[in-house]
Amino acid sequence: MVRLDSSDPNFAGAFARLLTAKREIAEDVDEAVRGIIADVVARGDEALVDFTRRFDRLGADFSAAQLRVTDAEIEAAVAACPPDSLEALRLAAERIESFHRAQRPADHRATDALGVTAGWRWTALESVGLYVPGGTASYPSSVLMNALPARVAGVPRLVMVVPTPDGQMNPLVLAAAQLSGVHEVYRVGGAQAVAALAYGTATIAPVAKVVGPGNAWVAAAKRRVFGQVGIDMIAGPSEVLILADGHANPDWIAADLLAQAEHDVAAQAILITDSAELAGAVEGAVERALTTLPRQEIARASWRDYGAVIRVRTFDEAVPLVDRLAPEHLEIETQDAEALAAKVRNAGAIFLGSHTPEAIGDYVGGPNHVLPTARSARFSSGLGVLDFMKRTTILACTPESLRALGPAAINLGRSEGLEGHARSVAIRLNL
Numbered sequence: 344m345v346r347l348d349s350s351d352p353n354f355a356g357a358f359a360r361l362l363t364a365k366r367e368i369a370e371d372v373d374e375a376v377r378g379i380i381a382d383v384v385a386r387g388d389e390a391l392v393d394f395t396r397r398f399d400r401l402g403a404d405f406s407a408a409q410l411r412v413t414d415a416e417i418e419a420a421v422a423a424c425p426p427d428s429l430e431a432l433r434l435a436a437e438r439i440e441s442f443h444r445a446q447r448p449a450d451h452r453a454t455d456a457l458g459v460t461a462g463w464r465w466t467a468l469e470s471v472g473l474y475v476p477g478g479t480a481s482y483p484s485s486v487l488m489n490a491l492p493a494r495v496a497g498v499p500r501l502v503m504v505v506p507t508p509d510g511q512m513n514p515l516v517l518a519a520a521q522l523s524g525v526h527e528v529y530r531v532g533g534a535q536a537v538a539a540l541a542y543g544t545a546t547i548a549p550v551a552k553v554v555g556p557g558n559a560w561v562a563a564a565k566r567r568v569f570g571q572v573g574i575d576m577i578a579g580p581s582e583v584l585i586l587a588d589g590h591a592n593p594d595w596i597a598a599d600l601l602a603q604a605e606h607d608v609a610a611q612a613i614l615i616t617d618s619a620e621l622a623g624a625v626e627g628a629v630e631r632a633l634t635t636l637p638r639q640e641i642a643r644a645s646w647r648d649y650g651a652v653i654r655v656r657t658f659d660e661a662v663p664l665v666d667r668l669a670p671e672h673l674e675i676e677t678q679d680a681e682a683l684a685a686k687v688r689n690a691g692a693i694f695l696g697s698h699t700p701e702a703i704g705d706y707v708g709g710p711n712h713v714l715p716t717a718r719s720a721r722f723s724s725g726l727g728v729l730d731f732m733k734r735t736t737i738l739a740c741t742p743e744s745l746r747a748l749g750p751a752a753i754n755l756g757r758s759e760g761l762e763g764h765a766r767s768v769a770i771r772l773n774l
């Protein structure tokens with residue numbers, strides 16, 4: 344963990360180093376991913392089976408025939424889920440679906456004074472691949488966050504991939520798939536799963552777009568397959584940035600920092616505060632909380648390598664720092680949280696006040712938890728219904744409106760040296 348102080352003369356350099364710390368775009372990861380994708384393209388299912396045996400430690404008897412999770416396996420998993428977990432999953436699903444229903448866009452059409460009708464219409468994508476992470480933890484909540492907005496958008500083919508390390512799958516993952524209307528589930532993860540969704544294999548038919556969160560290998564693979572398929576964003580190792588003043592509870596802040604640090608050794612948790620006392624108290628609280636955290640090995644590595652406690656003189660000084668970090672999650676626990684939030688441009692999701700821990704947003708708040716990381720909140724948004732739709736514009740001229748607009752089009756066609764364009768208009772106007 345680094346300690347920074349905005350009043351320190353070396354602060355600018357130290358902050359710049361924090362910004363560029365390599366967490367998920369290491370060249371060795373990218374190079375490995377390039378090889379994995381090329382192998383899946385060349386050998387299809389055979390490569391999927393080999394990589395799955397190697398990375399997820401599946402036995403020599405694992406074959407392409409077992410890639411697809413059967414309906415019977417899904418039914419058995421649902422039956423094996425604890426009823427209270429199924430109840431919690433249903434509550435989460437209802438809230439997520441209802442939040443995303445409000446995002447459905449409207450078609451538009453208008454006829455102007457010349458009689459030209461113009462507008463757009465929204466259409467669901469034909470198929471999407473939903474990446475559900477599962478290397479070191481299991482993510483039933485990410486099934487819901489991926490699939491429900493796709494279902495609200497009306498996507499007719501939802502294909503889910505999920506790794507099963509050591510052959511183990513949390514039954515709640517399959518229950519979430521059933522609950523949210525996923526059509527196909529495959530037990531494969533990492534870059535090889537992303538490659539299969541993008542290029543297709545004998546078992547997995549390709550999709551139009553791959554969405555969902557994952558670790559550094561998954562994020563690198565999504566970057567590489569972009570163009571062959573659409574992708575939603577770079578949603579890699581988790582991040583939280585907490586802005587807190589001296590009134591905040593240091594144990595609560597420490598818990599929220601560790602809630603993200605426990606995701607991945609490459610996760611990042613940062614506190615920015617104007618209170619030296621809170622900074623010290625949070626550091627102590629993190630150390631104490633780590634000793635009893637089951638995933639302390641992961642969280643400790645993340646906090647050690649990428650954690651930061653930054654002291655600022657005022658929160659106005661903090662706003663440009665937040666915008667440069669562009670965190671996946673921004674928690675604001677200050678007296679004037681709402682006003683401070685209004686000044687921030689770059690954040691994947693904002694959580695206001697001491698009673699809104701980010702973990703509520705991970706599960707049951709309603710907004711999506713698939714969010715941009717690695718500073719990509721400067722140009723990306725969290726997953727939503729629009730990610731599963733595309734917009735097509737529509738234009739219709741009448742003979743009269745073509746006569747009114749045509750001469751300008753002919754002029755511009757000739758100005759661009761494109762006589763063919765000019766003639767396609769002129770021929771209709773006998774010009």
Ligand SMILES: NC(=O)c1ccc[n+]([C@@H]2O[C@H](COP(=O)([O-])OP(=O)(O)OC[C@H]3O[C@@H](n4cnc5c(N)ncnc54)[C@H](O)[C@@H]3O)[C@@H](O)[C@H]2O)c1
Binds near residue numbers: 556580
């Ligand atoms: N940004 C978001 O919205 C969001 C949401 C949820 C989770 N996450 C992140 O998702 C990630 C989940 O990570 P995870 O590891 O548990 O699951 P994962 O499914 O993302 O990754 C597991 C896969 O990674 C591949 N892999 C692991 N080590 C490899 C190696 N050395 N070489 C090649 N491939 C390798 C394997 O194929 C394995 O199946 C975490 O980083 C978490 O922070 C992000």
Ligand SMILES: N[C@H](CO)Cc1c[nH]c[nH+]1
Binds near residue numbers: 580671712713
């Ligand atoms: N915090 C993660 C996004 O970075 C989402 C998640 C799912 N389960 C728990 N957390």
Ligand SMILES: [Zn+2]
Binds near residue numbers: 581602603606702
């Ligand atoms: Zn989380």
